[in-house]
Amino acid sequence: MYRSHARIAAENPQRLIKRLCNHWRHKFPVQLDEQGGLIELPIGRCNLRAVEGYLNAHLESADQDKTQQLQKVVADHLARMAGEERLQIDWQAEAGQPPGAAANANTAVDSRSRYGTVSRTFHWLMALLIVWQFLKLSDRIAEGEHWVGQTLVPWHVSLGAALLVLVVLRIVWAASQLKQRPPHDPATAWLVKGGHLALYGCMLLMPISGLLYLIGNGYGVKVFGQQLVEKGPEIAWTASLGSMHSPLAWLTALLVLGHIGAALFHRLVKRDDIMQRML
Known part of the structure; x- marks a missing residue:
């Protein structure tokens, strides 16, 4: 499992998450709550959480190629949902490790997206x-x-x-x-x-x-x-x-x-x- 994340400055991260979840709700399984949204795409999982002034995006996918594809898809759609607001999205491997290393070490414990x-x-x-x-x-x-x-x-x-x-x-x-x-x-x-x-x-x-x-x-x-x-x-x-x-x-x-x-x-x-x- 490969994981990456990005901390994205946004004027209204809650509204951005809601727009993206509603946009994808008719195609993919989506869970939306007050804290954020979780989207299950065929190429991976996208977990979005809102904090004051920022949108935290966490991605999981099966291999490196799918990771890159998922990053591009999520970034493109977030940019579309943001409209005229310009978003700076820089994807990084979780905890600064090579993609998948942290996931392989922590699969025994629970996470915000799945039970361990x-x-x-x-x-x-x-x-x-x-x-x-x-x-x-x-x-x-x-x-x-x-x-x-x-x-x-x-x-x-x-x-x-x-x-x-x-x-x-x-x-x-x-x-x-x-x-x-x-x-x-x-x-x-x-x-x-x-x-x-x-x-x-x-x-x-x-x-x-x-x-x-x-x-x-x-x-x-x-x-x-x-x-x-x-x-x-x-x-x-x-x-x-x-x-x-x-x-x-x-x-x-x-x-x-x-x-x-x-x-x-x-x-x-x-x-x-x-x-x-x-x-």
Whole structure:
């Protein structure tokens, strides 16, 4: 990945960004908010941010030829949008390094335009394990007497323990990346943040309530063949808290479906880059 940027003096950078985004909105996926705009062109990505008296343009593309082409396309269109105002645009490799060097060094962490490798790994690994966990519902079909019930479902407790570790690590990582993650649309930011908070809460409480259910009912806890908690007497209050496991499972399923639906809405209806950030 090759990256370059330019700091462009402009009388009204917000208006310039809005004009360019609206101009390209009918051709390419565009996201426009109060801070700036993000445009996904076939040859690369253009991230525009406005500060007082300046427009900061950050470009990403797959190779050096496309970088040069993207720089020319963006510069030409910004000049057209500026009208009579003359813009001085000098593209530079990010952090003064050869194009792509900084990108290759920092792909693990999040950026304002995309989630990094670590965040994407957490997301898709946990998504796979959560879908696997939902196969527990198949126990209600023929009392689990089928391949899914006999082969995949027995891993339910072990995978739940693994998910508990992963969600804690993911929360710690997300907190460390909070200031540099892709921004949300201000109009719906409260809804997105609320949905994510609820989903994280369920992902954390689900395995905890499952463990409480097993311990409270005297079953003990065996994870990947290792007996972590021995079988013992029933504990009423623990079992009572553990009884929330099933309602939390249904709530988690609804939140996951809502999350998928929102991603598809952005991809198929709004045609912006929200879904690509995690791909």
